[in-house]
Amino acid sequence: MLGKLIKYEFKFTAGKYGLMYLVLAAYTLFVIGLGLIHTSNPFVTGTIGFLTGIYFIVLFGVCVCATGYAVVRFYKTMVSDEGYLTHTLPAKVEHIILSKFLVAYVFQFLTIILAAASAMLVVSLKFDVNLFSAFHSAIEELSALGGNVVSVLIAFLVCALVSMAYQVLTYYVSIGVGQMLQGNKVVGCVLGYMIINTAVQVIVAVVSFGVSFIAGVSNGFENLESSISSVSGFTALLAVETVLMLVLAVVEYFVTSFCLKKKLNLN
Amino acid sequence: MESYIVECRGLTKNFSGKYALKDVDLCLPKGKIIGLLGPNGSGKTTLMKLINGLLVPTGGTVLVDGNTPGPVTKSYVSYLPDNNYLSNGLKVYQMIDFYADFYADFDKKKAYEMLHILKLDEKLRFRAMSKGMKEKVQLILVMSRAARLYCLDEPIGGVDPAAREYILRTIISNYAENATVLISTHLINEVEKILDEAVFIKDGGVLRHASVDELREVYDKSLDALFREEFKCWEN
Structure with a gap:
């Protein structure tokens, strides 16, 4: 059943994401094409500058729209009219949520990859920046700080991937909790998100501070600043935050399942 | 011992302190067409959703x-x-x-047979359909299943009289053998002729549950007349 749920979730959402990627690809090519125009006409150069500026809005807009679409789709198919179909399928609520999460996650990931590829193309071709040498010099600078640069890059990548999952599930749990509010579910979901997000930020901040503090105590508070700002210190902090977000994401998944199973309010 | 398709024991549902259903005991037999009859806000849809x-449920089972x-x-x-x-x-397909x-x-x-009878294009998007067309597609999807229980909440509530006739015919001719059909409606006159049993529901409680023939015999009036008497909104 999970396989079928994933198949249809992909099928029903791919078109919308495809359209967003098409817009991004078209505008990326358009902006790169603008770089071929060489003129001293101030009106033309001004227009080119303006259109290039719009590119960054499109880039940002596609990322926001991809997230927004995932959130709106979850809301519509789980707790609004379309929920009547979703919740009468012979499938476990946990599987329904998991299928939506996995598909949203894959498209979020794809969106970031495509947005990054687009930005790199524009920066390297239009602004004539050698990305390879820029990346190389950044690595050298990091190496100069001491510690294992590869491990910090891996820690950063894993943290980013877990953070993405955690973000999607934070939206889901807000909807799961918010739909219980009688009368206005949308207000409930927005309020739910604000409260849950604030609470989670506080937890992450307290734990991060706690870890730094413990590290400081173990050092006798000598070289505290340098131990945190060093590459290995930063890697350790990233690892702690990653584990914390992973735990919170799992908790959010189960809370969402509980709310939509035991407290479903399709009223 | 008779087995039931639906068994409610002390079933209660309240929303923000207001009871939509209160302590409902109800057993629905298999293989019947049953009308869940009551005015708006009586608890019919809540029972269907439960x-x-x-x-x-807030309480009961x-x-x-x-x-x-x-x-x-x-x-x-x-x-x-x-x-x-x-x-x-x-799209429909x-x-x-x-x-x-x-x-x-x-x-x-x-499903495709019913679509063709109703002259509905399977390649049409729901966006391009009228409310009535969407209702027909939904009915086709529901009645194309060989289910044990069909729960139809106001299937004729929002359609014109000509379509009502077709919808009722579709229900009767398509439900699986030995299945139970539970139809919620307040348009008693339209469904009376197809019902085996009727459940009168009022203010979140079951007022009456009997076979339609028995109700007609005991009260010596049609189901529609009985409904109007039970649920009249004003006193003479």
Whole structure:
């Protein structure tokens, strides 16, 4: 059943994401094409500058729209009219949520990859920046700080991937909790998100501070600043935050399942 | 011992302190067409939703063919809600494929036959359909299943009299043998001739539950006249 749920979730959402990627690809090519125009006409150069500026809005807009679409789709198919179909399928609520999460996650990931590829193309071709040498010099600078640069890059990548999952599930749990509010579910979901997000930020901040503090105590508070700002210190902090977000994401998944199973309010 | 398709024991549901259903004891037999009759706000839709697991009871229990509402019961209950649940961006054939994939009892051939009788284009998006057309598609999807229980919430509430006739005919001629059809409506006159049993529901409680013949005999009046008397909004 999970396989079928994933198949249809992909099928029903791919078109919308495809359209967003098409817009991004078209505008990326358009902006790169603008770089071929060489003129001293101030009106033309001004227009080119303006259109290039719009590119960054499109880039940002596609990322926001991809997230927004995932959130709106979850809301519509789980707790609004379309929920009547979703919740009468012979499938476990946990599987329904998991299928939506996995598909949203894959498209979020794809969106970031495509947005990054687009930005790199524009920066390297239009602004004539050698990305390879820029990346190389950044690595050298990091190496100069001491510690294992590869491990910090891996820690950063894993943290980013877990953070993405955690973000999607934070939206889901807000909807799961918010739909219980009688009368206005949308207000409930927005309020739910604000409260849950604030609470989670506080937890992450307290734990991060706690870890730094413990590290400081173990050092006798000598070289505290340098131990945190060093590459290995930063890697350790990233690892702690990653584990914390992973735990919170799992908790959010189960809370969402509980709310939509035991407290479903399709009223 | 007789087994029931739906068994409610002390079933209660309240919303923000207001009871939509209160302490309902109700057993619905298998193989009958049963009318769930009551005025607006009497608790008909709430009962339908509880049977389908779309709401969770505040108190009491509901069993559907011996199971609490969940993935198992959903595989043999076919539900037509009183609102449109179809995604506007989808086409009719996509929804038919979807139903065929998820419900083992869905008959694709039957669905296409009904679509053609009603002259509905399977390549049409729901966005391009009128409210009445969407209701017909929803009814086709629901009645193309060989379910054990059909829960039809106001299936004729929003359509014109000509379409009502067709919808009732579709229901009678398409429900699976030995299945139970539970129809919620306040248009008694329209459904009276097809009902075996009637459940009168008022203010969240069951007022009466008997066979239609028995009700006619005891009260010496039609179901519609009895309904009007029970639920009259004013006193002479």
